[in-house]
Amino acid sequence: ETPILQLVHGGAAARPFRTHLNAFDQPMTLRIALELYLKRAMIGGVDRVYEMGRIFRNEGVDSSHSPEFTMLEAYQAWGDQHTIAQLTQQIIVDAADAVGSRQVRGEHGEIDLDGEWRWIGMYDALSEQLGEQVTVETSRESLLRLAERHGLEVNPAWVDGKIAIELFELLAEPTLQQPTFVCDYPEIAQPLARPHRSVPGLVEAWDLFIGGVERGTGFSELIDPVIQRARLEEQSLASAAGDAEAMQLDEEFLAALEFGVPPMGGMGMGVDRLLMLLGGVGIRETILFPLLKPQA
Template sequence: MLVRLDKRAKLLERGGQAYPVGVGRTHTLEEIRAKYPELEADSTTGEIVGVTGRVVFVRNTGKLCFATLQSGAGTRLQVMLSLANVGEEPLADWKALVDLGDHVFVKGEVISSRRGELSIMADSWAMASKALRPLPVLHADLSEEMRVRQRYVDLIVRDTAREQVKTRSAIVKAIRDTLHGEDYIELETPILQLIHGGAAARPFRTHLNAFDQPMTLRIAIELYLKRAVVGGMDKVFEVGRIFRNEGVDSTHSPEFTMLEAYEAYGDQFSMAKIMQRIILAAADAVGSRSIETERGTINLDGEWPWLPVYQGLSEGVGQEITPETTAEQLRAIAVAHDVKIDQAWDAEKLVVELFGEIVEPTLIQPTFVCDYPPSAQPLARPHRDNPNLIEAWDLIIDGKETGTAFSELVDPVIQRERLTQQSLAAAAGDPEAMQLDEDFLRALEYGAPPMGGLGLGVDRLVMLFTGVGIREAILFPLMKPE
């Protein structure tokens, strides 16, 4: 860095600029490559262009210097600087002042080298931005720590990193395009909230000085979108950031992106169809409905099966489990299968935990896990055929929860009872329990139509299609300070 700072100073001393406001670029590297895809070796075009790029290779040899420029998209193009074309002083300055990582401007003729390499034969050059830190060696692998902590470097040196960003963008676009095609309206709802709700999670807490009011960052998008449905917006969705003050590991981040969508007169079955269309559209945008993972090949085509929780757990442990199975019996099963539990959990909580630990990791192909006990999802309506269950499912792919949906609870009386139970749990010290949201209940009391709702973890979907962990699926993940 000291050497590069010295070069910066010398550039300024000679009347040059290390960081000009602009340069005379006429073409991008992509445009040059597209215009001359097969230029004959050792030929000229007569076209004078001005190009820019980051120097990723340089070879200074006597009267002729070579460099490779790279665009932000990763396209590369060779430039050549000869004594005869640029002159003695500009060539000497190039050799003395340009380092790997610098952004430079080169003006000259588009030619093909003797070896057939598409190139720019420079007439002049200028510094566009002096890099004060050296780049890592391009052919050496970066550590995962450096890839996620210094993502800007990762994007410079690794083509795969840039492709992952493009893949994520294509997935998000496919989500939006699918829902817009279904006549959904995209909304924006508050991130800063008075009361946290819509999920069971520990919130981030803050304080609004203007109102002298405690606030939280949202842990779900749900409750405000439902208010919009009450107001007559029959199909709504939002793709937005969610914040949960919980653990950090290969599949969880405190800050992540969710899709939530709600439809008047929908239910868990109609939302399953929409979810499948969304994921297939994302797969098509990425390029394949077949995904290779460490556990095998996932095929997204065809019908996705439904698996009731109690049935799946019964098959997983080799004995019948029903809503009447006691907590004591379930604790014994947990011990037998080496599942860590809290002795205070009731039977419904134990069923959900045992299913998640024993059965869920075995579900590789897309599976709708359904018919949960009521406490699993306080915002889902009672099952139309069995009062001991609720109408809700989780979509499991490759052993991980990817999305969820409910036939939404719209009865304000039952919803008040459930939220009251949640608020009592919160008062008793449960940091993940929901709070009683009087304004949300008031909205339901104006009459909410029957509705279905879904949630999809966008980062989980990116992980599925790219095979990376959540720290790489998120462009700039939250990291512990150095």
């Protein structure tokens, strides 16, 4: 078990719940991810580590989002995004076997968990929906033109990679009904992921989509403390500029990373969303006492 009360929020792009520790007169946050403490365990010599615990994100509530939910995260020394994807697939298939069938009913038809789990780059998936090729090198002017064409309102502070991600979420994500690992994201998507080994500007990270919903995330972990500091400093500047979802600069994590850690793969998966998939229900039906809006 890693701490739920934390001094610095990090490990995900999410708005935290804030509280105050009276004993130290210290502002604190409830954790938005398990990642940074589990990585510190890996730095301390643990080869494989996992945790399943409660996560708190002060965001919207709908059929697939709850401010309080259960997350499974796992990290594997000497692994990468591919080995951790194999683990993620096995977890989901084993869970399906436990409840009876690898064929599950989705909102738009049957989903076959026993078939091929496709891999596709984020830019390739977006290009399929646009009918024209988009890459990490596509100009900002072209991205803005595409955003206007498809009714996407662009925040002037968004970098090019963010615009591409928003277009992907709008156009491509709902079409990914069968199990699909979407990989090769721009750097802005995952500040804690390793730079791509062959394509500058991308990271070795994937999101798993099933039934048009993101079910998990994984990547080859960034273990270079110099690059990691630069990434988190960028996030810290974004936070200071008003981005409520940007990560804070975690000096304790960065200091630990300087001791060195083996190459590793890591994954995170919402347990509630796995239950949603297997049970064909909304997130409220997966939580014994879901948070509901009080009656007026």
